[in-house]
Amino acid sequence: MTEAPARGPYAKSAARRSEIIASATAVFGTHGYRGGSLRQIAKQLDLSLTTVMHHFPTKVSLLAAVLSQEDAADTDFSERAARDGFIPTVLTIVERNLGRRELVRMFTVVQAEATHADHEAHAWLRARYADVIPEYAAAIDYDRSLGRVTATTDAAMLADLVIGMWEGIQVRWLADGTDPVAAMRVALDALLLPAPVSAAGR
Amino acid sequence: MTEAPARGPYAKSAARRSEIIASATAVFGTHGYRGGSLRQIAKQLDLSLTTVMHHFPTKVSLLAAVLSQEDAADTDFSERAARDGFIPTVLTIVERNLGRRELVRMFTVVQAEATHADHEAHAWLRARYADVIPEYAAAIDYDRSLGRVTATTDAAMLADLVIGMWEGIQVRWLADGTDPVAAMRVALDALLLPAPVSAAGR
Numbered sequence: 455m456t457e458a459p460a461r462g463p464y465a466k467s468a469a470r471r472s473e474i475i476a477s478a479t480a481v482f483g484t485h486g487y488r489g490g491s492l493r494q495i496a497k498q499l500d501l502s503l504t505t506v507m508h509h510f511p512t513k514v515s516l517l518a519a520v521l522s523q524e525d526a527a528d529t530d531f532s533e534r535a536a537r538d539g540f541i542p543t544v545l546t547i548v549e550r551n552l553g554r555r556e557l558v559r560m561f562t563v564v565q566a567e568a569t570h571a572d573h574e575a576h577a578w579l580r581a582r583y584a585d586v587i588p589e590y591a592a593a594i595d596y597d598r599s600l601g602r603v604t605a606t607t608d609a610a611m612l613a614d615l616v617i618g619m620w621e622g623i624q625v626r627w628l629a630d631g632t633d634p635v636a637a638m639r640v641a642l643d644a645l646l647l648p649a650p651v652s653a654a655g656r
Numbered sequence: 657m658t659e660a661p662a663r664g665p666y667a668k669s670a671a672r673r674s675e676i677i678a679s680a681t682a683v684f685g686t687h688g689y690r691g692g693s694l695r696q697i698a699k700q701l702d703l704s705l706t707t708v709m710h711h712f713p714t715k716v717s718l719l720a721a722v723l724s725q726e727d728a729a730d731t732d733f734s735e736r737a738a739r740d741g742f743i744p745t746v747l748t749i750v751e752r753n754l755g756r757r758e759l760v761r762m763f764t765v766v767q768a769e770a771t772h773a774d775h776e777a778h779a780w781l782r783a784r785y786a787d788v789i790p791e792y793a794a795a796i797d798y799d800r801s802l803g804r805v806t807a808t809t810d811a812a813m814l815a816d817l818v819i820g821m822w823e824g825i826q827v828r829w830l831a832d833g834t835d836p837v838a839a840m841r842v843a844l845d846a847l848l849l850p851a852p853v854s855a856a857g858r
Contacts (some may be wrong), residue, residue, distance in 0.1 A: 484772060486765070489691025537810050559771060563688070566768040567668035569761060570686060579831050607842060614834060615825075619817070622824030628771035629781050632816060640809060641817050645846045 471509050471519075473499060478520050483560035486567050487517055487575065507541045514574050517564075521578055524561060535593035539602045541642045543593075544616065548638045551624065559628050562621070584625045594646065615645055673711050675701060685762035688769050689719055689777065716776050719766075723780055724764060737795035741804045743844045745795075746818065747794055750840045753826065761830050764823070783809050789815045796848065805848045837838075 477498045481490040492513055496506040506513040510516035528547065552557050568575035590613035597603040605612060619641050627634040679700045683692040694715055698708040712718035730749065737745040753760050770777035792815035799805040807814060821843050829836040 470852075484769075485690050486688040487688050503659070535682065559768075562771065563765075563768040563828065565831075566761075566765040567688065569764065569827060578830075583832060584830065605846070607846070611839070611842055614828065615821070615846075616841055618828050618839060619822035619843070620820040620824065622820035622822065623817075625767065625771060625823055626785065626816065626820050629767075629778075630785060637813070637816055637820060637842055640813055641821070641847070644807070644809070644817075644850065648846065649851055 467509075470505075474501075474506055474516065475519050475523065477561045478516050479523070479554055482517070482520060483556050483563055487513075487564050487573075487628065488567060513583070517574060518578075520560065521564070521575065532589055532593060536596060539588070540593045540597045541602075541646060544620070544642060545635060545638060548624075548635050552569070552635070555628065558624055562628060563623055565621070583617070585635055586617060590616060597646075604650065605646050605648055607645075612645060616642065619645075669711075669801075672707075676703075676708055676711055676718065677721050677725065680718050680723070681762045683757055684719070684722060685758050685765055689715075689775075690769055694718070701809050719776060720780075722762065722814055723766070723777065725759060734791055734795060738798060742792070742795045742799045743804075743848060744823070746844060747837060747840060750822070750826075750837050754837070758832065760826055764830060767823070771846060785819070788819060792818060806852065807848050807850055809847075818844065821847075 472628050474495060477495045478490070481498065482491070485494070490513075490648060492506050492510070493503055495516070496503045499506075510519065531543065531547075534546075538546075563574055567573055567578055568579040573579075587610060591609040594603055594609040594612050598605075598609070620638065623632075623634045623637045623641070626632045626637075676697060677719055679697045680692070683696050683700065686692070687696070691714075693711070695705055696717070698705045701708075706711050712721065733745065736748075740748075766777055767781055769775055770781040772778060775781075789812060793811040796811040796814050800802075800807075800811070821853045822840060825834075825836045825843070828839075830833045
């Protein structure tokens with residue numbers, strides 16, 4: 455945090471916005487986006503509906519703010535993967551997610567709802583896959599060029615599988631606490647680091 | 657179908673129940689269990705709320721009926737895996753799921769909500785993992801004893817990963833149509849059939 459702290463009404467307004475976003479994360483993570491309401495969010499914060507709507511005039515404007523929380527945290531993925539390798543970079547994010555369980559839950563619930571073509575976050579969900587998969591595929595290809603990844607499978611397919619597996623493993627963690635870091639480590643190694651095929655091999 | 661068809665009022669009642677379960681599957685798959693209501697389900701079928709409640713007095717009794725649909729379809733997993741092998745048996749279910757998209761979506765949405773400890777389906781979700789994982793692990797171990805699986809990783813971990821990966825891959829399919837059969841085939845091979853380590857290997 456190198457920014458000077460904001461003062462006065464602006465700081466108050468920014469704090470209020472953050473508070474509303476945090477409450478919406480919990481409400482959407484419990485009731486889904488469709489089942490949640492601005493009224494519930496206002497009630498949870500002991501604010502009037504009018505105050506909440508001053509900051510977020512519509513539920514969908516609040517959804518956009520809620521969903522942009524994660525993206526902000528992952529903007530430097532490509533740089534980190536080039537430096538540290540794809541596998542360690544993914545594992546670092548899985549570990550960091552251990553400390554933001556309700557955010558992960560909200561994404562899991564909203565994402566499941568948003569698979570519907572007429573859901574308010576459907577375009578967001580598809581854009582997210584369309585952005586992340588080429589980014590991951592490029593990082594996997596780069597690691598392959600350095601010998602840090604030995605799998606010969608198409609990089610876009612590997613990226614698909616990493617994303618899919620990651621989401622499923624996080625659902626399990628949310629449900630019963632199964633360690634997602636251990637699971638992801640085994641899965642990433644199996645997918646990306648197969649043993650070299652022996653001369654007598656397949 | 658070897659049973660004689662039921663007749664008269666019982667048959668009518670059974671048909672009505674199936675109709676309500678199908679409507680609830682669509683409503684819970686769209687709005688979640690928490691966001692869905694008996695009223696919406698009644699409206700979709702053009703029935704009175706009283707008629708729906710005659711068959712399912714509470715929303716949670718309907719949830720139980722909705723969730724038991726999948727289990728019924730997978731009761732012979734172990735027998736089929738012992739006969740045909742674990743990988744082909746899983747792939748057959750993934751393929752069959754292509755034809756029951758709204759059922760898969762309902763499970764995905766309800767499962768995400770049900771990760772919450774206080775959700776009505778939380779116990780169901782945990783029991784499902786507790787049942788399926790040992791069953792899959794046993795099938796993997798059996799295949800290993802026959803040489804049909806060559807991975808040396810702990811079978812319970814492999815079962816965890818297969819389940820996690822499968823769920824994530826299905827979310828992706830629901831979102832943008834990415835072929836889940838192709839993805840599962842690559843993922844299952846990578847996890848369960850690693851190349852033999854060469855003499856000069858790791």
